[in-house]
Amino acid sequence: xxxxxxxxxxxxxxxxxxxxxxxxxxxxxxxxxxxxxxxxxxxxxxxxxxxxxxxxxxxxxxxxxxxxxxxxxxxxxxxxxxxxxxxxxxxxxxxxxxxxxxxxxxxxxxxxxxxxxxxxxxxxxxxxxxxxxxxxxxxxxxxxxxxxxxxxxxxxxxxxxxxxxxxxxxxxxxxxxxxxxxxxxxxxxxxxxxxxxxxxxxxxxxxxxxxxxxxxxxxxxxxxxxxxxxxxxx
Numbered sequence: 001x002x003x004x005x006x007x008x009x010x011x012x013x014x015x016x017x018x019x020x021x022x023x024x025x026x027x028x029x030x031x032x033x034x035x036x037x038x039x040x041x042x043x044x045x046x047x048x049x050x051x052x053x054x055x056x057x058x059x060x061x062x063x064x065x066x067x068x069x070x071x072x073x074x075x076x077x078x079x080x081x082x083x084x085x086x087x088x089x090x091x092x093x094x095x096x097x098x099x100x101x102x103x104x105x106x107x108x109x110x111x112x113x114x115x116x117x118x119x120x121x122x123x124x125x126x127x128x129x130x131x132x133x134x135x136x137x138x139x140x141x142x143x144x145x146x147x148x149x150x151x152x153x154x155x156x157x158x159x160x161x162x163x164x165x166x167x168x169x170x171x172x173x174x175x176x177x178x179x180x181x182x183x184x185x186x187x188x189x190x191x192x193x194x195x196x197x198x199x200x201x202x203x204x205x206x207x208x209x210x211x212x213x214x215x216x217x218x219x220x221x222x223x224x225x226x227x228x229x230x231x232x233x234x
Contacts, residue, residue: 068109068113069210069211069212069213069214070106070207070208070209070210070211070219071106071109071110071113071210072113072212073210073211073212074092074110074171074173074207074210075110075113075114075117075119077210078090078092078123078171079117079119079122089121089122089123089124090122090123090124090170090171091123091124091125091126091168091169091170091171092110092123092124092125092126092169092170092171092172092173093126093127093128093161093165093169093171093172093173094106094107094110094125094126094127094128094173094175094207095127095128095129095130095161095172095173095174095175095179095183096127096129096130096174096175096176096179096219096221097129097130097131097175097178097179097221098129098131098133098134098158099127099128099129099134099156099158099159099160100129100134100137100138100139100140100143100158101139101140101143101221101222102175102219102221102222103127103128103129103175104127104139104143104154104156104158105139105143105146105147105154106127106173106175106207106219107125107126107127107154107156108147108152108153108154108155108156109147109152110125111125112152124169126156126169127156128159128160128161128162128165129158129159129160129161130160130161130179130182130183130186131160132159132160134158135158135159135160136157136158136159137157137158138156138157138158139154139156139158142222143222161183161186163190163193163194163196166187166190166196166197166200166203167196167197167200169203170203171203171205172203172204172205173205173206173207173210174204174205174206174207175206175207175218175219175221176206176218176219176220176221177206177217177218180204180205180206183204184201184204187200187201187204206218207219
């Protein structure tokens with residue numbers, strides 16, 4: 001299939017007119033190729049294709065790949081957008097239920113990956129919870145311990161999601177579907193109280209939607225389990 005596509009592309013390119021050749025009849029350079037829109041009218045010249053540089057992810061065998069895989073995928077995809085908006089860092093908010101286990105871990109792993117790539121100035125990173133029960137507290141000691149074993153410090157302080165988050169952040173990543181639904185429900189309540197962007201719900205996505213090497217659709221909550229649950233999430 002790939003060979004057929006390549007052969008077809010070569011054949012088409014050989015038939016295409018040379019845009020720099022002069023018209024032998026009128027003695028002028030023909031206009032650049034244009035693309036027809038869906039109404040049949042000519043639109044702007046076809047854009048040139050520019051291939052971006054791909055920066056390989058450093059291998060870190062110490063990290064359990066669940067959160068790392070999703071965070072790395074998000075870092076790679078968002079780095080391009082962050083570079084395009086150099087004047088304003090690309091802002092990412094990680095959200096779980098209480099903001100003491102999963103979202104602080106995701107925030108810490110993402111910060112670590114961004115730091116390794118020297119992209120600190122390109123990102124604004126934070127985490128929050130859908131409830132404020134643990135507001136002002138450090139992350140769960142079991143999560144901090146599991147992270148420290150892998151050389152990652154979890155330093156965030158728990159806070160609940162707030163209305164301004166829908167204005168301030170470009171991407172809001174929920175750890176599971178219930179978190180996602182709670183975030184969207186909060187948006188519906190708050191949008192009637194203060195101005196919030198209509199596009200805000202589009203910013204809310206599942207963390208695992210960025211997983212490239214795993215099939216999990218949610219990051220499991222380890223709070224009510226033993227230390228092995230925190231090791232799994234990390």
